[in-house]
Amino acid sequence: MNGVIAIYIFMLAGFTGYEVISRVPVILHTPLMSGSNFVHGIVLVGAMVALFNAQGTLELVIGTIGVALAAGNAVGGYVVTERMLEMFKSSGKRQGGGHH
Amino acid sequence: MDTTTPSISTVIVDAAYILVAFLFITGLKRMSSPGTARGGIVWAGLGMVIATLVTYLHADWNINLALVIGATLVGGGVAWVSGKRVAMTDMPQMIALYNGMGGGAAAAIAAVELYRDEPHGLAFGILAVLGALIGAVSLTGSCVAFGKLQGLIKKSFRFSGQQFANVVILGAAILSGAAIAVGYNTSAGAVTAFFVLALALGVTMTLPIGGADMPVVISLYNALTGLAVAFEGYVLNNWSMVIAGMVVGSAGTLLTQLMAKAMNRSLGNVLFSGFGESASSASGPVTGSQKPIEAGDAGVMMAYAQKLIVVPGYGMAVGQAQHKVWELAQLLQNRGVTVKFAIHPVAGRMPGHMNVLLAEAGVPYDLISDLEEINAEFETADVALIIGANDVVNPVARNDKSSPIYGMPILDADKAKNVIVIKRGQGQGFSGIENALFYLDNTRMLYGDAQGAVNQLVQAVKAAG
Numbered sequence: 001m002n003g004v005i006a007i008y009i010f011m012l013a014g015f016t017g018y019e020v021i022s023r024v025p026v027i028l029h030t031p032l033m034s035g036s037n038f039v040h041g042i043v044l045v046g047a048m049v050a051l052f053n054a055q056g057t058l059e060l061v062i063g064t065i066g067v068a069l070a071a072g073n074a075v076g077g078y079v080v081t082e083r084m085l086e087m088f089k090s091s092g093k094r095q096g097g098g099h100h
Numbered sequence: 101m102d103t104t105t106p107s108i109s110t111v112i113v114d115a116a117y118i119l120v121a122f123l124f125i126t127g128l129k130r131m132s133s134p135g136t137a138r139g140g141i142v143w144a145g146l147g148m149v150i151a152t153l154v155t156y157l158h159a160d161w162n163i164n165l166a167l168v169i170g171a172t173l174v175g176g177g178v179a180w181v182s183g184k185r186v187a188m189t190d191m192p193q194m195i196a197l198y199n200g201m202g203g204g205a206a207a208a209i210a211a212v213e214l215y216r217d218e219p220h221g222l223a224f225g226i227l228a229v230l231g232a233l234i235g236a237v238s239l240t241g242s243c244v245a246f247g248k249l250q251g252l253i254k255k256s257f258r259f260s261g262q263q264f265a266n267v268v269i270l271g272a273a274i275l276s277g278a279a280i281a282v283g284y285n286t287s288a289g290a291v292t293a294f295f296v297l298a299l300a301l302g303v304t305m306t307l308p309i310g311g312a313d314m315p316v317v318i319s320l321y322n323a324l325t326g327l328a329v330a331f332e333g334y335v336l337n338n339w340s341m342v343i344a345g346m347v348v349g350s351a352g353t354l355l356t357q358l359m360a361k362a363m364n365r366s367l368g369n370v371l372f373s374g375f376g377e378s379a380s381s382a383s384g385p386v387t388g389s390q391k392p393i394e395a396g397d398a399g400v401m402m403a404y405a406q407k408l409i410v411v412p413g414y415g416m417a418v419g420q421a422q423h424k425v426w427e428l429a430q431l432l433q434n435r436g437v438t439v440k441f442a443i444h445p446v447a448g449r450m451p452g453h454m455n456v457l458l459a460e461a462g463v464p465y466d467l468i469s470d471l472e473e474i475n476a477e478f479e480t481a482d483v484a485l486i487i488g489a490n491d492v493v494n495p496v497a498r499n500d501k502s503s504p505i506y507g508m509p510i511l512d513a514d515k516a517k518n519v520i521v522i523k524r525g526q527g528q529g530f531s532g533i534e535n536a537l538f539y540l541d542n543t544r545m546l547y548g549d550a551q552g553a554v555n556q557l558v559q560a561v562k563a564a565g
Contacts, residue, residue, distance in 0.1 A: 001143035003223055006334055013330070013346035016125060021351035024132040026362075026445050026470040029355065029452030034195045035131050035141055036351050037322050039124050039199075041148060042344040043205045043329045044172070045155045046336050050212040051171070052164050058288075059212050064167045066208025068175030069239075073202035074152075078145050079183030079546070080194055085131070085138040087459035090466045 031088075034081040041074030109157040116154040117340035123147030124344050128351065134465045151340060175201075188460045192450045194320040195508075199325050200242025206235030206328035207295070213335055214280060214291045224335055225281035231331030233277055233298045238321045238328060240302030245314050245321070249449065257307040263372060266304050275295035293315035305371070313370045315361050315450035320367070323352025362445030364497075364508035393544035395553060398520050399560020402428075405482035407438040408470050409474065411513050412458065415446050415524075416489020419550030422461035425487060428554055429463070431561050441467055442474040442484075442511050444492035475512050484516035486537075488550050490521075494535045505533055517541040522553045 024032050047070040051063030106114075124147050130140030153170075159165045178200065185195045210232030220228075247253035276294040279285045309317055326348030333341025354512075360367050402408055410429065416422060429439040443457060448454035455468055478484060486493055493513040496503040513519055514537050521538060523545060537543055546553050 006223075009339065009342055010330065010346050013343045014350040017326075017347035017350035017352075018129075018354050020125060020128050020132065020347070021354050025134075026358075026560060027443065027455040027465060028134060028137060028172070029358070029445075030191065030195075030448075030450050030456050031137065031141075031452065032131055033319055033322055033352070033355055033450070033452075034191070035128065035144065036326070036348045036355075037195055037199045037202070038141070038148070039128065039144055039344050040132075040202050040322075040326045040329045040348045042120070042124070042151060042341050043202050043209070043312075043332070044148070045151050046209050046329070046332055046338055046341050047205045048152070048168050048172075049158055049336055049338065050209045051168050052158050052160070053166060054212055055216075056216055058162070060167060062208050062211045062215070063164075064171045066205045066212065067168055067171035069201040069208065070205035071172040071175035072179040073198050073205060074148055074179075076179030076183045076194070076198035076201070078141065078148070079180055080111070080140070080186065080191060080198070081141045083183070084191065084456050084459070084514045085141055087456065088134045088137060088465050089459070089462075090135070091464040092466075099311055099352065 028088075031081055031084040034077060034084060036076030038074065039083050041070065041077050044070035044074045046070070103331075111265045113154045113157055116150050117338070120147040120151040120340045121343045123150070125347060128347065131205060140256045173347060180547070187357055188457055189519065190250070191299075191451060191456060192315060192318060193246045196242045196245045196249070196314075196321070199318065199322045200239045200246070203235040203238025203242065203321065203325040203328055206325065206332045207239060207298070209233045209336065210235065211291070211295060214286070215288055215331045217286050217288070217291075219283070222282065224472065225283065227331040228335045229277040229294070231328040231335065232295065233273055233301075234324045234331070235328035236295060236298035237305065238325045240299045241306040242302075242318065242321050244306040245318050247316055248311050262308055262409060263432060264491040266301070269297055269301045269304060273301055283437065304457045309370065313363075313365065314503035315446070315453075316356060316363065316365065316367065316370045319356040319359050323349050323356055326350075326352050327344075332448045359445070359451050362451055364507065388539035388541075390538050392545065393520065393546055395546060395548075395556030398544065399548050400519060400564050401520070402437070402483055402485070402557065403435060403561045403564035405432075405437050407477075407481045408432060408440075408483045409478060409481045409513070410439065410441045411484060411486045411489050411493055411511055412441065412443070412447060412454055413487065413489025413492065414454075415490075416550045417448060417454070417457045417488070419488065421514075421550035421554050422457050422463075422488065424551055424554040424558060426458070426463050428558050428561065431558060435561070438473065439467065440469055440477070442513075443468055443470055443561075444489070444511050445509075447489060447492060471509055471511060478512045478515040481516040482518060484513040484519045486519065486521040486523075488514060490535055491533060494533065494539050495540075496533070496536050497527075500536075503533060513537065514540055517542065520546055522546045522548065522550055524549060553560075 049064040054063040126142040127144030130136040242378045330345030497510045
């Protein structure tokens with residue numbers, strides 16, 4: 001990976017995260033933290049690649065633990081975020097009677 | 101850059117990862133408004149599914165593939181079941197646990213790469229080691245945070261020289277990590293020692309921090325895990341990990357700052373001092389007495405009010421009273437009373453947690469206002485109903501410079517014409533500070549547990565005809 005381009009990407013992604021979050025109202029902070037927690041569940045693809053390339057018992061054991069943990073992060077993060085956000089409804093929607 | 105023609109699977113994987121980065125950022129953006137928030141998590145979820153599926157293009161048919169599938173099913177399955185079952189009140193510690201798992205995964209990636217002990221560049225070494233350190237701290241630190249909020253760890257372990265001990269462990273971890281990163285000593289023994297130190301640091305850093313400060317700590321570890329993921333993304337040459345991890349790292353840092361500010365605490369203060377549980381009770385004497393009120397009288401007062409603002413605190417959620425509170429609010433709305441909910445940023449156990457609990461009870465989000473929106477409105481309210489909240493409505497935060505909570509933004513409930521406080525007894529708040537609001541002339545105390553008291557109010561309003 002080209003080092004200079006990597007620094008640009010680190011920097012621009014950092015600004016992006018800051019800007020995207022800065023307009024979030026307080027009422028969504030808990031689901032949002034949970035949602036961002038889900039997003040770093042992308043570590044699952046890294047853990048998968050590491051385990052695909054692992055050789056020898058030690059690497060296989062650590063790699064397997066890594067994938068299991070990462071899958072827990074991604075799946076758990078999604079499930080709880082979705083559960084919380086699903087409940088947020090406005091008065092207008094409620095009178096419409098729809099559950100979703 | 102690679103000048104050979106890339107294989108078709110590489111092109112597919114690259115294109116998919118670009119799409120994934122787009123879906124993640126768009127998803128987070130959509131989460132910034134209640135109306136589109138649920139769509140946002142679905143977009144991000146779609147991105148995750150795509151990212152995971154295309155990664156199988158890297159696979160060969162061997163034992164490793166079987167382990168990947170098995171570990172995904174086990175880890176994902178356990179998380180699915182626990183995530184579906186967890187109560188909304190326990191959400192903060194569950195988020196901490198899932199976050200710790202992500203940190204652990206980042207550390208595991210680094211461990212696989214570092215134990216392999218192949219020659220590598222300096223940037224590779226530094227980022228692999230940094231990601232490992234941060235990820236390992238996030239793993240064990242989040243587990244301690246989970247234990248504290250879940251009530252498994254009741255004590256705060258503090259001893260003199262604790263900060264010094266933490267600095268020593270951190271220093272040793274950095275030194276051993278640096279030796280690995282620059283290739284001075286990359287033996288399996290050195291790598292193991294480094295990981296033991298990093299894992300221990302997460303525990304010793306988090307144990308002395310009190311329960312009240314845990315939300316800030318969980319948020320901080322969330323941001324740290326993001327950084328760890330970004331660093332390991334560089335190690336694995338995976339841009340989608342770099343982008344997603346970095347976005348979470350910076351967004352999480354901002355969220356952590358917002359939370360610390362709402363609690364009137366600096367981040368350094370949270371990490372390096374022991375407030376949170378053992379606050380001094382050195383506030384000045386409060387004059388006057390607490391004046392009780394019967395539920396019947398309080399109900400009549402509310403039934404004939406023009407405008408009522410409910411201030412719920414964690415005590416309401418503990419008493420599982422949110423459904424009754426919403427029933428009361430609807431009764432009053434039907435009588436023509438304007439009802440609003442005022443949420444302090446740290447109501448509940450985490451900023452926004454109370455909104456989740458009210459949403460669970462069915463309260464529409466447009467009836468819920470945060471501190472800046474609602475504070476000017478208390479003057480025009482006939483009744484402020486305080487349920488299970490204490491420090492966040494304590495006026496000493498505005499006017500008593502000697503108070504430990506001086507300067508903390510509070511809800512100006514004392515400015516309402518009448519204040520009704522539902523409270524178990526005459527005890528002090530979470531921080532042990534006497535609440536001047538309870539002694540004001542316009543305040544009446546309705547003693548009882550949250551659910552029972554609100555139920556009595558419901559009956560009283562119904563009886564008001």
